Amino acid sequence: MCWADSDEFLLSPHAFGHPLYLVQTRQRGIGGIALMKVLRQRTDAGIVALSRRPQAELPAALDAGADIVLPLSAPAAHVLAAVRAVQRRCAQQSAQTVRAALPVDLPWTLQPEGHCLLTPDGTRVVLSASELVVMRILAQAPRHRVERRELLQQLWGEQAGEMDNALQAMLYRLRRRIEQASRWPAPVHAVARVGYEFRAPLKLA
Incomplete structure (x- = not known):
């Protein structure tokens, strides 16, 4: 006009x-x-x-x-x-x-067999093998919070000490993928001097 x-x-x-x-x-x-x-x-x-x-x-x-x-x-x-x-x-x-x-207290679902994370409205976010490992650890951890060194050890074993930047990059990509695939904010957050946490209810399917 x-x-x-x-x-x-x-x-x-x-x-x-x-x-x-x-x-x-x-x-x-x-x-x-x-x-x-x-x-x-x-x-x-x-x-x-x-x-x-x-x-x-x-x-x-x-x-x-x-x-x-x-x-x-x-x-x-x-x-x-x-x-x-x-x-x-x-x-x-x-x-x-x-x-x-959007509400932050609605449940998310991790489906290991399908290599995906389901948002509260059912949107399917496909995960890489490494992202699936991280999400499984977060899902099983108390309060969905895990130390950085544990994630590094689970992912890279003896090479963990050299992979901190790789972990940060992977979680950044995961956040981007969640927000590009859905209307929901990514609940994966860094916790200063601790590690990472999933700030929403998360269950394993």
Whole structure:
């Protein structure tokens, strides 16, 4: 949807229901900087600003709520790339907001035979062999908490002393896989000076 100027936009009954806005800083009606301030007060949507003087207007536009500022003369491909980048950021923030609102006391299920972890709504997260070992240890540990050295020993035996970074990388990938596959926040967390824990009910199938 396109509006001729900011006055027409503000009088529209559907002005604030869009996921992203492309705003020229110089226009009829109230200025683009002021318009972006109004938008940011009413919505968390993405804002891409187009300016004839991008270097001069960059600080004011960002302070007003723009996610990115481009020259008005920018090629269409550059504008499209910026729009896609802002849309990705908005989608990530929306997913994080949904995850933050989900209850943390619903049970998760580990299915060793299927090499998978089931989220509370039944979403299936496929696990690697090493991830399955870690999840089984967490499921069987008191309070689902286990020391780092125990995980290292179970995974790599005599080479455990050299694999701390590998363990951290593996658990980071596991968290990412859970959150990419489902709407649930990953309950696997590091515990300072201890190890790792699963901060949700976890049962073995």
